[in-house]
Amino acid sequence: MTAPLRIALAGLGTVGAGVVRLLAENHALVTARAGRPIEVVAVSARNRTKDRGVDLSAFAWEDDMTALATRDDVDVVVELVGGSDGPALTLARTALAGGKQLVTANKAMIAHHGMELAALAEQHGAALKYEAAVAGGIPVIKGLGEGAAANRIDRVFGILNGTCNYILSQMESTGADFGVVLKAAQDLGYAEADPAFDIEGVDAAHKLAILAALAFGTAVDFAALDISGITRIRAADIAQADALGHKIRLVGQAELQADGRLFQRVAPVLVAKSHPLASVDGPTNAVVAEGNHVGRLLFVGRGAGDGPTASAVVADLIDIARGNATPAFGVPVGMLSAAAPADAGHRKARAYMRFVVADRPGVLAEITAAMRDAGVSIESLIQQGRAEEGGPESESVLVAIVSHEGPESAVSAALQLLEGSPSISEPPLVMRLIG
């Protein structure tokens, strides 16, 4: 077992360079723990001449990344290119079909093609490992797939996107509105130049779809996910939530319901301040899993960045070097069951509904009548004073309603009754309360 584990790295961005750096810096201990050296043999990236702050001179270079997967001197291909399809997928398929192990940080690819890749891995006796794809450095794929493997897991939920959590935390602490904080986060490198995947909840949804499959033993079903992002949250919503004893967090929630249906949603929610997720601030991620014997497990750590992500990638490599092999989704792909999507309308929750309304008589009566007619019981209602003065909405005010616990379908029905009302100037924002 002293033959080195020979790896090829595709992608030399922040994470790729982080893996090279970690393997150099922790070489002795990684070798000791892995039982043999883990050696980078070959690399590939778009630009050969770019200075990445790490020494690549000892590694072979491939201009065509797919060529990494067919080299005879490579045991494991590490895919850090990103993108659900395109070159990353071609590389992954080629590597696994050739019986090479694949380690990836690519959540989009696993969410969209994880089943196919896992089947390919099984067929060719190769490992498919993706710890870095979910929640950065937190060993949550291992935690669910191995640590909690004795349990029927009924629910898994958590904060899965560091960018959104950073933005929401900043909005909380500065009182600034979404756009201002996003811009500052971009300037600091905490948000991408094109932040859509993060702020619209797609990145968190990729991760949640993967967690759900692993936790419940169900087929990955990204398409069925209900996704809302954080772009419509205003400083006023944060202030309102605070007054109610809550914080706003973008939370991914998955549940295998008692009826066998699969509920999966990524959305901003109001989290009670006493709930463990409420104290998760900044770019941190947190995952909660509830097992039928272990009870509630919580994993917290840094959800992104070169160090944490490289830590997860190299943990996968050490597993492979040790000969540890767990099926990609905990059980053979053929055993993953296809669960029908849940009908969220039956689910019960308290709801926060925020309306931007014209400042004129009768608006509250119209809204509260709709609630009554749809069977939504109001727990509290707050109408705030005029919005930012001088702004385009200076004639509008915010109305925030919190309902008693009731079916989501009733809230939808109430909003439908209000649809088209000339008093309501933009679509209402609805967030559920948890905790």
Added chain:
Amino acid sequence: MTAPLRIALAGLGTVGAGVVRLLAENHALVTARAGRPIEVVAVSARNRTKDRGVDLSAFAWEDDMTALATRDDVDVVVELVGGSDGPALTLARTALAGGKQLVTANKAMIAHHGMELAALAEQHGAALKYEAAVAGGIPVIKGLGEGAAANRIDRVFGILNGTCNYILSQMESTGADFGVVLKAAQDLGYAEADPAFDIEGVDAAHKLAILAALAFGTAVDFAALDISGITRIRAADIAQADALGHKIRLVGQAELQADGRLFQRVAPVLVAKSHPLASVDGPTNAVVAEGNHVGRLLFVGRGAGDGPTASAVVADLIDIARGNATPAFGVPVGMLSAAAPADAGHRKARAYMRFVVADRPGVLAEITAAMRDAGVSIESLIQQGRAEEGGPESESVLVAIVSHEGPESAVSAALQLLEGSPSISEPPLVMRLIG
């Protein structure tokens, strides 16, 4: 790989019965995840006729527990008897020496004999697994030994004893004193009839010694541990900590210092309310590890009880069934380094010092002079009114001092200056502040 993994269970107390129950209840999913059935073949316990609420009729019975380790039809021995030596140790040695895998929840045995047993396991090609020995259902052995394996870990600390955490939480919420809460906890079954191992910090120390070895790659060194329990904490200390923005928690802290020395301590500490450990209430456990690439990882879950502990035991069994093998302490035993114990006197911290003093003039001057002479800088000092009226201490008052950050040796020196003072009626209680 469809041959069943055949196990023998030694010990049928809460945890043993919990394992039988879990394997029955989750049989299909455990089989699917393990890749083959996990079957109990034989059991042993002190009393054959006792009703444990689980059906044992299908299992062979051994009066002599050691006989489990020599049965030809057993692959894995699961030791749930407890005790660092005696029958548990004999069983473990016999099983491993015979090449059988050993799974144990026995923290005392691993803290005292883990090195010997790990060496025996290596020698005979058997696995030694003990996830259930530390932090109940939280997969922290896996989290550190595999999930964070790419990192040099510099510090590991946490709340490792659920009984103590329950007692401290109850003291917080009820304002009652230690003895009252302990009695109530015993009545509810949250504390043992003989609670010494828990409340004196020994149980937490066993777990910390194991975590330190795994995290740092150092030899298990339980003997070097500095251990204080929670028996001397009064309601007044909790109230004082609260006024200072802190909670009191029994925390195990281990650090491989920059000088290569190993610091290991279990003691009650004042944790800032904003610190993640402060919100860990009741019988919950929490472990923080700090890695040089991953940053800070936090694992939280239930630290005891049949369900969580059985979950950890069966996770180990699933690992064995899958063929996953990680060295017991992350690296071969021969590579574990012997680190000299740290000299705590050099460590810097803020300290809380509580004195019970006679209510007469000059006491404060005596205490503060000692602090000055020893170079302890006082940040705050509070003298509380008379203690419980009518009680034996009605002539005594409490003085609580918080120092600025400084070396522990200075605090020790100040206390030494005060030793034997007729004004001070019991040994001062010192707790460090963290967070």
